[in-house]
Amino acid sequence: MTHHPLPKDHPGASVLADQDGGSLRLMVRGRLDAPGTAHVWDEAAAAAHVAAGNLQGRDLPADCSAIEYMDGSGVALLLKLREVVAAQGATLALTGLSPQHSQLIDLTWHCPDQLDSLIPERRGLAHRVGMAASETLVATREMVSFVGEASVIIAGVIRHPSRVRWKDVLLSCVQVGVDSLFIITLIGFLMGLIMSFQSAISLQRFGGEIFVPNMLGLVMFREMGPLVTAILLAARSGSAFAAEIGTMKINEELDALTTMGLSPMRFLVVPKLLSALAMVPLMTIFFNLASLVGGALVMLSLGYPLVTFTSRVFKYVHYSDFFGGMAKALVFAVLVAGVGCLRGMQTRSGASAVGLSTTSAVVSGIIFIAFADGLFAVAFYYLKI
Amino acid sequence: MTAVHPIISVRNLTCGYDDTIVVENVSFDIMPGEVFIILGGSGCGKSTLLKNMIGLYEPMAGQVLIDGRDLVTASGRERDEIIRRFGVMYQMGALFGSMSLLQNVMLPLEEFTDLPREAMTMIARSKLAMVNLEKALYKMPAALSGGMRKRAAIARAMALDPTILFLDEPGAGLDPISSAELDELVLSLSRALGITFVIVTHELESIYKTADRVIMLDKDVRTIVAQGDPRVLRDTSENIYVKRFFHRMPSQDAGTPRVDCAAE
Ligand SMILES: Nc1ncnc2c1ncn2[C@@H]1O[C@H](COP(=O)(O)OP(=O)(O)OP(=O)(O)O)[C@@H](O)[C@H]1O
Ligand SMILES: [Mg+2]
Numbered sequence: 001m002t003h004h005p006l007p008k009d010h011p012g013a014s015v016l017a018d019q020d021g022g023s024l025r026l027m028v029r030g031r032l033d034a035p036g037t038a039h040v041w042d043e044a045a046a047a048a049h050v051a052a053g054n055l056q057g058r059d060l061p062a063d064c065s066a067i068e069y070m071d072g073s074g075v076a077l078l079l080k081l082r083e084v085v086a087a088q089g090a091t092l093a094l095t096g097l098s099p100q101h102s103q104l105i106d107l108t109w110h111c112p113d114q115l116d117s118l119i120p121e122r123r124g125l126a127h128r129v130g131m132a133a134s135e136t137l138v139a140t141r142e143m144v145s146f147v148g149e150a151s152v153i154i155a156g157v158i159r160h161p162s163r164v165r166w167k168d169v170l171l172s173c174v175q176v177g178v179d180s181l182f183i184i185t186l187i188g189f190l191m192g193l194i195m196s197f198q199s200a201i202s203l204q205r206f207g208g209e210i211f212v213p214n215m216l217g218l219v220m221f222r223e224m225g226p227l228v229t230a231i232l233l234a235a236r237s238g239s240a241f242a243a244e245i246g247t248m249k250i251n252e253e254l255d256a257l258t259t260m261g262l263s264p265m266r267f268l269v270v271p272k273l274l275s276a277l278a279m280v281p282l283m284t285i286f287f288n289l290a291s292l293v294g295g296a297l298v299m300l301s302l303g304y305p306l307v308t309f310t311s312r313v314f315k316y317v318h319y320s321d322f323f324g325g326m327a328k329a330l331v332f333a334v335l336v337a338g339v340g341c342l343r344g345m346q347t348r349s350g351a352s353a354v355g356l357s358t359t360s361a362v363v364s365g366i367i368f369i370a371f372a373d374g375l376f377a378v379a380f381y382y383l384k385i
Numbered sequence: 386m387t388a389v390h391p392i393i394s395v396r397n398l399t400c401g402y403d404d405t406i407v408v409e410n411v412s413f414d415i416m417p418g419e420v421f422i423i424l425g426g427s428g429c430g431k432s433t434l435l436k437n438m439i440g441l442y443e444p445m446a447g448q449v450l451i452d453g454r455d456l457v458t459a460s461g462r463e464r465d466e467i468i469r470r471f472g473v474m475y476q477m478g479a480l481f482g483s484m485s486l487l488q489n490v491m492l493p494l495e496e497f498t499d500l501p502r503e504a505m506t507m508i509a510r511s512k513l514a515m516v517n518l519e520k521a522l523y524k525m526p527a528a529l530s531g532g533m534r535k536r537a538a539i540a541r542a543m544a545l546d547p548t549i550l551f552l553d554e555p556g557a558g559l560d561p562i563s564s565a566e567l568d569e570l571v572l573s574l575s576r577a578l579g580i581t582f583v584i585v586t587h588e589l590e591s592i593y594k595t596a597d598r599v600i601m602l603d604k605d606v607r608t609i610v611a612q613g614d615p616r617v618l619r620d621t622s623e624n625i626y627v628k629r630f631f632h633r634m635p636s637q638d639a640g641t642p643r644v645d646c647a648a649e
Contacts, residue, residue, distance in 0.1 A: 115522070118522050
């Protein structure tokens with residue numbers, strides 16, 4: 001048990017049991033502010049415990065007339081004494097309180113002794129497993145209905161383009177596409193540079209560095225371009241979608257939209273999906289071109305003319321590679337933007353909920369990308385693209 | 386006889402946001418133990434003034450002295466010392482969403498005192514009991530009604546037994562009974578502990594019941610239009626803003642047209 005020494009200028013405080021003409025009572029004395037209370041807390045509880053134990057169910061008077069000063073911590077001490085005494089089956093009766101102090105006590109004396117009924121129940125393992133399972137079920141159902149609703153609305157958009165809020169789409173395009181141009185170009189350039197450089201070093205041993213452009217073009221256009229762009233999209237925009245929609249959900253803005261007869265889907269989700277669909281292919285192209293610039297730099301530094309690099313890239317990258325990559329980019333865009341919005345809509349209540357949704361948006365986005373990429377690899381293999 | 390010094394002294398304060406001035410050149414003193422109420426229509430800058438008084442924003446001009454010390458120029462330690470002496474309840478409650486009510490109220494106690502843990506819990510419980518939330522200790526803020534959140538925020542503001550309590554619209558969103566109980570709480574605390582209250586409110590009843598002194602701000606003139614005892618102001622003031630406020634008159638019924646908003 002820790003001891004709490006009093007500060008130097010503190011007049012002191014004490015709670016002691018004594019005999020007052022044969023009957024037992026508690027004497028509460030001194031300055032009951034935070035340091036004073038901390039100082040006497042343990043001994044006061046012990047004194048009350050002993051005193052009440054001897055009483056066998058009768059009232060235990062507590063003489064408070066010698067309290068010089070009392071604030072919230074002093075009140076807490078008296079409440080504690082009451083609780084200890086009550087646990088022994090006796091009742092604490094305060095006497096000699098000044099009017100001021102009794103006013104303060106009156107404000108809190110109805111505070112209940114028993115906390116047990118208030119403490120939320122701890123759930124057993126079976127219960128928690130059950131909860132987790134039913135939550136997964138609900139989440140899956142929400143996802144299915146989200147996909148369904150989104151498809152219906154997107155199909156509706158094709159028939160009635162005027163129902164889309166194009167201004168929002170444009171704004172979202174700027175946030176998703178234009179604002180990410182720098183990081184896309186930078187990462188593309190660096191990846192092109194690093195991959196070409198590393199493979200050139202290995203291939204140089206066989207005099208094969210001339211094949212670097214072939215490799216770079218294929219890898220970037222078919223695989224890395226769409227993949228890395230989508231991952232960047234998940235990190236930058238998927239998370240932002242989830243945070244924005246999640247915050248709106250917490251502030252009851254989604255409810256407000258719904259009660260105004262406006263579908264949050266059409267209002268918030270569709271513009272984001274459309275902007276991702278429009279921007280991600282462009283971002284992928286930017287990424288690819290930037291990586292070629294990086295590769296070209298390596299080849300130039302190895303002493304090859306630029307035209308060797310470009311002609312080899314364009315000879316070996318076919319239209320099918322380019323369009324295959326673009327198709328991937330489109331699918332990834334829908335997955336990442338969709339799951340971002342979905343996680344936003346699924347936000348529960350509380351401030352930490354938005355953080356959870358954001359994390360979950362990025363993680364699920366990347367998992368979906370990986371799965372989809374695997375499916376594409378199999379499909380491309382059988383289609384011989 | 387020793388003169389009583391004001392506990393808060395606002396001198397020629399001008400405050401606002403970026404380049405818009407909300408309140409211009411106001412001065413007033415608040416005495417220890419006083420219940421001081423700031424009045425005014427919606428959007429006239431009451432919350433802004435309050436946030437400047439507690440040092441959240443740096444004033445555009447003028448100063449706020451708390452116990453004779455200026456929060457803006459105070460050193461880090463001095464500042465901490467002053468800040469620890471007051472409790473604030475924000476208009477929106479500002480409870481920490483990831484903590485239960487009990488944890489919300491215990492947080493300042495854990496950070497600033499070295500009381501035994503049991504004592505902290507008991508203090509937090511007694512503060513929550515003061516606002517009649519003793520049954521909701523383990524609830525999360527998101528699972529509370531608006532009025533409950535407000536009351537919990539008051540309990541948190543009181544956790545460290547502050548000498549000054551700033552309350553931004555404590556009565557808004559409370560039912561008449563809770564609101565009356567809140568008035569009782571304010572009166573009891575100011576009598577029993579001598580706490581100084583600075584309250585923003587619109588509730589006329591609470592004002593008459595609790596206020597020692599009020600100031601009234603106005604959006605158009607951007608300064609104090611009246612100050613004094615609210616009951617006296619209600620009965621005697623000839624000021625058009627004051628009359629309208631205390632007698633709940635909409636602006637078109639106010640009699641004389643408002644000269645200073647003719648341009649709007
Ligand atoms: N963060 C901010 N940035 C810019 N202007 C603000 C900001 N907060 C408030 N304002 C403006 O300052 C003015 C005063 O706002 P304030 O919140 O102080 O009003 P109030 O008197 O507390 O109103 P209410 O009674 O509705 O709470 C308003 O015109 C408001 O538009
Ligand atoms: Mg306000």
